[in-house]
Amino acid sequence: MSEHMPVAFAPAAVLFDMDGLMIESERALLQCWRQASQRLGLALDDELWLSFVGLPDRTCVELLRARLPEPQVQALLQHCHARYDVQVEAGLPLKPGVLELLALLAQRGLPRAVVTSTRRERALQKLQRCGLLAHFDTVVTGSDVVHAKPAPDIYLLAAQRLGVAPSQCVVLEDSVPGVRAALAAGMTPIQVPDLVMPDAAVRALGHRIVDSLLQARALLEPALTTGPC
Template sequence: MTPLAALPFLPEAVIFDMDGLMIDSERVSIACWSQAAGELALPIEDTFWLQLVGLGDRDCELLLREHIDAAQMQALYTRCHDLYEARTQQGLPLRPGILELLELLKQHDIPRAVATSTREPRASRKLAACGLLPYFAAVVTSSDVSHPKPAPDIYLLAAAKLGKAPARCLALEDSPAGTRAALAAGMTVIQVPDLVAPDAAQRALGHRIASSLTDVHALLLPHFAR
């Protein structure tokens, strides 16, 4: 991977996506979608589920409508929800490097917020269950905006809640949709891909793409040493 360009400034705030970036939940989510569809004998290939990563409910439904009818979709959502809730109650693993990064930002009093496509109250429940909720001054979800990712609304609201200009914020994302949302908000963006690798069009956006949150940690360190 090409070495990451240095950050041009010390961010006044850092805004984090949740699923796939901080919490290793996308694999669980896809497994639940796939299991639910299989149990219901729906005509959906396993490769389809990756398309839903990072999208809000509305966009997921639009994609699903290309394959199943309204009744099948309702049954799918109900069963997937039950499966996912059972899995999350067992606890979800964290992505490597997230606690070290959050501790670094906390140590240097850099404000932090979450900007996630997951709706409330599930978002706060997951953050609390993983021990992450105390690190954040604000949690913004798709329940709080009219237009979810890839629209910039979630990121703009997160910056407003922290009282920071978007241009002075660093956004951390894993998904293509989330990356586009943060860029559209005018933020400096570092993408840390999980399940969906950036394609040529994504790379052409010109943002930084890191292999891990440990790399993000390393990018920030020089600013704190000054």
């Protein structure tokens, strides 16, 4: 399948990842990790921080514990989160095209969900501060499932909450774990990569890949009707 093939069915719902897809948060968090590790004198590079993209907090902590003793892990988390809290509270920038796409979906009467690995309290804080929360029918977070992305559980729960079949859901994702989760749930993902570009193995999954939410809208809009098929 072409990476730029329009969606061929009228979706019953559109599910959105949050960080790196709707909110320009991954770069801010990357910088917080860098600054925190430098302050503590830790020799950690961007490869580690980029490996966190799309993963739940608990998995990121385990990756840190594989490299650092527990006191350093806790100090790093404290410094990073303190810096990031300030930015989240101020309201992080939105990705270009997200509000226009949400307005279009609302106009067409399509249910919308946020599906994020972020813990619930933090996810709701981000969505509220960025002015996105009111645009969605439900928010499903990493706090709501046992098995995080790339397991399909979080997307299946979103479909259940919206009362739609997984096969009739289009998913917008930036991360590889998110794309794999959507595919495992039997959904149709459109990937909008942010910090981590898809390699050959990811492209071999055969899903749609675009450069922006504006391009994602172009693939989705021809399939939109006043309601699902």
